[in-house]
Amino acid sequence: MLDLRLLRLVAVAGLSLSALAASPAAQAVDADGALMLARQSGCLKCHAVDKKKEAPAYRDIAAKYKGNSEAPAKLYHHITSGERVKFEDGHEEDHKVVKSKDPAQIRNLVDWILSLPGGTAPK
Numbered sequence: 001m002l003d004l005r006l007l008r009l010v011a012v013a014g015l016s017l018s019a020l021a022a023s024p025a026a027q028a029v030d031a032d033g034a035l036m037l038a039r040q041s042g043c044l045k046c047h048a049v050d051k052k053k054e055a056p057a058y059r060d061i062a063a064k065y066k067g068n069s070e071a072p073a074k075l076y077h078h079i080t081s082g083e084r085v086k087f088e089d090g091h092e093e094d095h096k097v098v099k100s101k102d103p104a105q106i107r108n109l110v111d112w113i114l115s116l117p118g119g120t121a122p123k
């Protein structure tokens with residue numbers, strides 16, 4: 001079950017990687033590494049790549065920040081500082097902090113999220 005879901009996630013990430021390869025300006029993203037870190041950090045309990053759960057889909061986050069040059073710094077801060085977030089039902093809690101102290105690994109996760117092709121289908 002989990003394996004199937006992971007496979008799908010990897011497939012989605014693979015697609016975005018080939019899209020990136022077509023763009024000369026983009027740097028390579030290690031999608032497998034990003035996904036593994038997200039999984040180890042428990043991110044996928046609330047976030048999925050392509051559908052909304054308790055938290056926005058990573059694709060929607062990518063769409064929201066498309067073209068925003070401050071996005072990488074903002075998201076880096078978001079996933080390392082434990083800032084307060086508001087859930088849809090109105091309750092608030094400290095956002096989960098990523099389980100890594102390696103800036104390159106964290107930046108890779110941020111770049112991967114932002115590289116995802118934009119937006120989930122509207123409901």
Ligand code: HEC
Binds near residue numbers: 045054075098099113
């Ligand atoms: C307990 C549920 C939960 C977990 C676990 C969680 N998040 Fe979130 N996350 C949220 C919610 C809710 C929001 C939306 C906050 C908002 O829009 O104000 C959010 C927003 C985000 C955003 C977008 C922030 C923005 O500025 O729009 C990113 C990126 C993100 N999370 C990444 C992660 C990563 C990486 C992890 C794992 C380290 C993670 N999240 C774990 C609930 C969660």
